[in-house]
Amino acid sequence: MHIPDGILPVPVTAAGYAATAAVTWYSVRKINKKENSRQDIPKTSLLTAAFFVVSWIHIPVPPTSVHLVLNGLLGAILGYFAFPAILIGLFFQAVMFQHGGLTTLGVNAMIMGLPAIIAHYIFRLRRFGNKESRWKTGVFGFISGAIAVAMSVSMFVVILLTNIPADLDVGTERAAIYTLAIAHLPLIAIEGFITSLLAVFLQRVRPRILDGV
Amino acid sequence: MKLGIVDEYSDFGSLLHRWDPRCKLIGLMVLIFAFSFIRDLRMLLAMVVVTTTIYIISKLPVSFIIRRLRYPSFFLLVVVLILPFVSGQTIIMSIGPLDLRQEGLIAVLLIATRFISILTIGLILFGTAPFLTTIKAMRALGLPSILADIVLLSFRYLHEIGSDLQKMQMSMSLRGFDKRGLNIRALSIAAWLSGSILVRSYERSEWVYKAMILRGYGHAPPARGEFQAHSRDVITLGVFLLTAVGFIVGDILYGHGVAALLQ
Numbered sequence: 252m253h254i255p256d257g258i259l260p261v262p263v264t265a266a267g268y269a270a271t272a273a274v275t276w277y278s279v280r281k282i283n284k285k286e287n288s289r290q291d292i293p294k295t296s297l298l299t300a301a302f303f304v305v306s307w308i309h310i311p312v313p314p315t316s317v318h319l320v321l322n323g324l325l326g327a328i329l330g331y332f333a334f335p336a337i338l339i340g341l342f343f344q345a346v347m348f349q350h351g352g353l354t355t356l357g358v359n360a361m362i363m364g365l366p367a368i369i370a371h372y373i374f375r376l377r378r379f380g381n382k383e384s385r386w387k388t389g390v391f392g393f394i395s396g397a398i399a400v401a402m403s404v405s406m407f408v409v410i411l412l413t414n415i416p417a418d419l420d421v422g423t424e425r426a427a428i429y430t431l432a433i434a435h436l437p438l439i440a441i442e443g444f445i446t447s448l449l450a451v452f453l454q455r456v457r458p459r460i461l462d463g464v
Numbered sequence: 465m466k467l468g469i470v471d472e473y474s475d476f477g478s479l480l481h482r483w484d485p486r487c488k489l490i491g492l493m494v495l496i497f498a499f500s501f502i503r504d505l506r507m508l509l510a511m512v513v514v515t516t517t518i519y520i521i522s523k524l525p526v527s528f529i530i531r532r533l534r535y536p537s538f539f540l541l542v543v544v545l546i547l548p549f550v551s552g553q554t555i556i557m558s559i560g561p562l563d564l565r566q567e568g569l570i571a572v573l574l575i576a577t578r579f580i581s582i583l584t585i586g587l588i589l590f591g592t593a594p595f596l597t598t599i600k601a602m603r604a605l606g607l608p609s610i611l612a613d614i615v616l617l618s619f620r621y622l623h624e625i626g627s628d629l630q631k632m633q634m635s636m637s638l639r640g641f642d643k644r645g646l647n648i649r650a651l652s653i654a655a656w657l658s659g660s661i662l663v664r665s666y667e668r669s670e671w672v673y674k675a676m677i678l679r680g681y682g683h684a685p686p687a688r689g690e691f692q693a694h695s696r697d698v699i700t701l702g703v704f705l706l707t708a709v710g711f712i713v714g715d716i717l718y719g720h721g722v723a724a725l726l727q
Contacts, residue, residue, distance in 0.1 A: 257579030296617030
């Protein structure tokens with residue numbers, strides 16, 4: 252789900268960078284307002300590295316395998332730190348593994364980061380009503396994980412197919428969008444399920460992590 | 465997965481290795497964006513020539529770029545295989561039920577050339593200086609200190625956390641875990657494995673913070689004068705900026721115009 256270099260026109264990559272700069276600025280401003288934001292930097296850094304490493308875990312989906320995205324859980328745990336964390340993770344991906352790209356870093360950060368922030372708010376809903384319980388954590392974990400990936404897939408497919416420098420007719424474009432969206436449905440379900448299990452696991456083992464940084 | 469080390473040849477002594485990292489960041493990033501402007505086939509040829517020349521000047525081995533092209537070339541393969549058959553109306557030839565189209569072929573050429581050229585310049589940018597020096601150069605150019613700290617700390621612990629994951633996966637294999645099937649048990653184990661990595665990292669971060677505080681984190685004066693640009697660095701930057709402008713002007717002059725660029 253990372254758009255590589257060489258595909259998108261400059262206005263789109265420039266708009267991606269502008270939007271990413273704005274969201275990053277807003278996130279950094281929110282972080283700086285916290286009482287002891289410095290204390291959260293090592294936590295965010297190590298969790299950024301941990302999420303990056305966890306994305307190397309491959310889940311077999313015959314005939315191929317998929318890797319975990321977990322931008323929903325990242326948003327749920329890191330809150331406003333999630334956007335810079337994703338930006339940095341994507342930067343590492345582009346520089347170390349040539350996944351994604353340098354010109355498309357802004358667009359890719361929006362594709363992955365915006366859903367993470369939305370997932371943060373969805374996951375917070377588990378605190379409404381009665382006491383926080385494991386099943387509520389599981390349910391909201393599933394919803395935030397699945398919605399985050401579904402949003403990322405939708406943004407990825409639409410941005411890619413509407414900006415590819417090729418002359419695709421409307422029918423082909425629509426067919427490609429549907430095909431790519433349907434191909435990602437198992438990933439959305441798996442992400443939701445794993446996010447749910449992970450959230451319950453963290454609540455059982457280290458509930459402090461779910462309180463966010 | 466083996467962690468991709470991009471700065472393994474950063475101790476070479478080429479002109480690009482000696483270039484001030486801040487000027488190099490600006491010069492090569494501007495050139496990368498100029499490359500992504502290109503739509504004219506003649507300018508594509510010039511882009512290949514310039515990229516090859518810069519790569520030769522950098523003295524980076526050819527094996528370095530070939531190794532690095534392996535991962536992303538899967539995407540390229542998909543584009544090359546699909547686009548010529550679905551994009552455009554001018555049919556050049558038919559292969560069974562499939563029609564090979566001229567517009568699709570041109571699109572493939574455009575995407576592939578831009579992609580490889582940008583990737584090569586990116587590799588030169590991060591391959592001709594130690595990674596940490598490049599991050600410090602970004603900070604010197606105005607990257608917020610929070611972001612710079614997170615980048616430096618994450619990078620510092622990526623190797624260790626990656627090594628934790630490898631050990632845990634090896635332990636799972638030795639205990640007979642079969643990762644081939646897709647079932648609820650396999651997904652649960654993947655979740656618990658991920659959770660263990662997150663918990664370990666979270667706990668380690670608390671120790672790291674205490675160690676950082678003991679070493680005066682947040683109280684040290686900001687580093688000044690870490691980089692010094694000489695006239696040679698500024699002249700090289702000027703050459704790269706002019707080259708980038710030349711590409712944009714050339715593409716406009718060759719007939720695509722500003723309107724085409726904005727498409």
